[in-house]
Amino acid sequence: MPGPGSGDALERAVERYLQHLAVERGLAANTLAAYRRDLRRYTEHLQEHTDPPVTTLRGIGTGHVQDFLRTVSAGAEGRAPLSTRSAARCLVAVRGAHRFWALEGLTRTDPAAPVQPPTPGMRLPKAVPVEQVTALLESTGTETPQQLRDRALLEILYSTGARISEATALDVDDLSRALRRTGQPEEDGGAMPFVRLFGKGGKERMVPLGSWAVRAVDDWLVRGRPALAAKGRGTPALFLNARGGRISRQTAWTTVRTAAERAGLGDRITPHTLRHSFATHLLEGGADLRVVQELLGHASVSTTQVYTLVTVESLREVYAAAHPRAL
Numbered sequence: 001m002p003g004p005g006s007g008d009a010l011e012r013a014v015e016r017y018l019q020h021l022a023v024e025r026g027l028a029a030n031t032l033a034a035y036r037r038d039l040r041r042y043t044e045h046l047q048e049h050t051d052p053p054v055t056t057l058r059g060i061g062t063g064h065v066q067d068f069l070r071t072v073s074a075g076a077e078g079r080a081p082l083s084t085r086s087a088a089r090c091l092v093a094v095r096g097a098h099r100f101w102a103l104e105g106l107t108r109t110d111p112a113a114p115v116q117p118p119t120p121g122m123r124l125p126k127a128v129p130v131e132q133v134t135a136l137l138e139s140t141g142t143e144t145p146q147q148l149r150d151r152a153l154l155e156i157l158y159s160t161g162a163r164i165s166e167a168t169a170l171d172v173d174d175l176s177r178a179l180r181r182t183g184q185p186e187e188d189g190g191a192m193p194f195v196r197l198f199g200k201g202g203k204e205r206m207v208p209l210g211s212w213a214v215r216a217v218d219d220w221l222v223r224g225r226p227a228l229a230a231k232g233r234g235t236p237a238l239f240l241n242a243r244g245g246r247i248s249r250q251t252a253w254t255t256v257r258t259a260a261e262r263a264g265l266g267d268r269i270t271p272h273t274l275r276h277s278f279a280t281h282l283l284e285g286g287a288d289l290r291v292v293q294e295l296l297g298h299a300s301v302s303t304t305q306v307y308t309l310v311t312v313e314s315l316r317e318v319y320a321a322a323h324p325r326a327l
Contacts, residue, residue: 003276008047009055009057010043010054010055010056010057011043011045012201013057013106014039014040014043014096014097016104017039017097017100017101018032018036018039019037020100023054024203025201027102027200027201028165028200028202029203030165031200032322034089034093035093035096036285038089038090038093038094039093039094039097041090041095042068042090042093042094043070044064045067045068045071045077046064046068047188048077049071049076049077050064050067057101057106057163058107058108059260060098060107060111060113061111062111062112062114062245064110064111065091065094065098065111065114065115066171066181067113069090069091069117069118071089072086072090073087073118075078084118084119084296087117087118088117088118088119091112091115092117092120093110095112095113095115095117097112098110098111098112098113099113100113101206105168115240117179118308121185124240124271126268126276127273127276127277127279127280127281128265128269128273128277128279128314130277130309132265133158133262133274133277135263135264135265136256136259136260136263136265136269136274137151137154137155137212138156138257138258138263138275139259139260139262139263140154140262142219144224145223145224145225145227145228146192146224146228146242148216148219148223148224148225148227148239149220149224149225149239150258150259151216151220151226151237151240152213152216152217152219152220153167153212153214153218153247153255154256154259154274155171155210155216155217155256156195156209156213156216157271157274157275157278158213158274158277158278159206159209159210159212159213159255159278160197160209160213160278160295161207161278161279161295161296162193162195162197162207162209162273162275163271163272163275163297164249164252164253164271165249165267165271167252167271167295168200168239168246168247168248168252169198170195170197170237170238170239171236171237171238172236172237173216173236174195174196174197174238175193175195175196175206175238176193176194176195176209181251189290192208192209192210193208193209193214194206194207194208194209195207195209197297199297200297200299201300202322203297204273205294207295208218209322223242225238225271226274228240228241228242228244230244231243231244232244232245239252253270256269256270256271256273257269257270274312275296276307278295278296279296279307280290282295283307283308289301289304289305289308292304292307
């Protein structure tokens with residue numbers, strides 16, 4: 001086992017890389033936390049499960065990186081094996097760190113460059129039919145401030161395709177002015193209201209808000225939010241918790257799960273299901289792929305293209321069930 005402080009050099013190198021990701025690349029806090037977990041697992045492997053222990057960057061070779069990938073995939077060191085997708089994500093963090101250390105001159109070579117991540121099988125996004133989304137949205141009452149908040153949150157998630165972290169980060173000022181005033185789009189000449197979302201890397205995008213979501217948000221702003229805001233110290237957050245502070249991601253997750261159970265949809269609905277359904281339903285309705293890419297905040301259209309496979313699968317199912325000579 002390495003002695004006390006023997007891994008300080010590795011820890012400092014990791015912190016330097018994480019600082020680069022935060023400051024230079026502007027990664028979100030959740031993404032940084034994932035990178036930190038993966039790199040901590042990597043440095044622990046180097047220091048505690050190699051012979052001899054590796055405690056400096058220059059002591060790392062390609063074999064060490066390959067052994068780490070095999071270890072996380074097989075579930076050694078007393079941990080459960082990672083899925084192919086999770087192992088690939090873990091290696092991406094390691095490769096990125098080594099590339100940075102080499103560019104910064106902390107190492108002469110990049111030992112992780114030759115190691116390729118495992119290729120996960122294609123996993124199609126899980127969308128649900130419009131009827132089930134409608135049941136989910138209508139399962140929440142509108143009597144109490146919390147119910148008004150939950151209804152508005154659910155409508156926002158489906159109307160905009162927002163990630164759960166984007167929705168909980170919304171401020172009142174991220175709503176278009178017409179919606180902030182009365183919730184009525186007619187005040188801006190009939191223009192559809194929009195919300196401003198901040199995606200990965202702090203990238204900003206404007207997403208229109210449908211009439212059902214507009215009404216839900218208006219009800220929340222007028223009849224719900226003031227009651228909860230009075231319990232807090234003042235916050236710009238759009239969605240508030242029972243103490244008047246910003247709602248957490250965990251509370252938002254619970255809101256979706258609870259609504260799904262009330263609607264009889266079981267536990268298979270998550271906030272991301274609403275995002276997937278948003279994209280799938282737009283494409284099924286004839287929306288252009290590039291438009292959906294912009295609405296989702298995807299950096300590459302190839303990420304959005306997976307939704308076209310979902311719609312093709314739906315067409316196949318309908319054809320197989322309806323055509324008299326399909327089977």
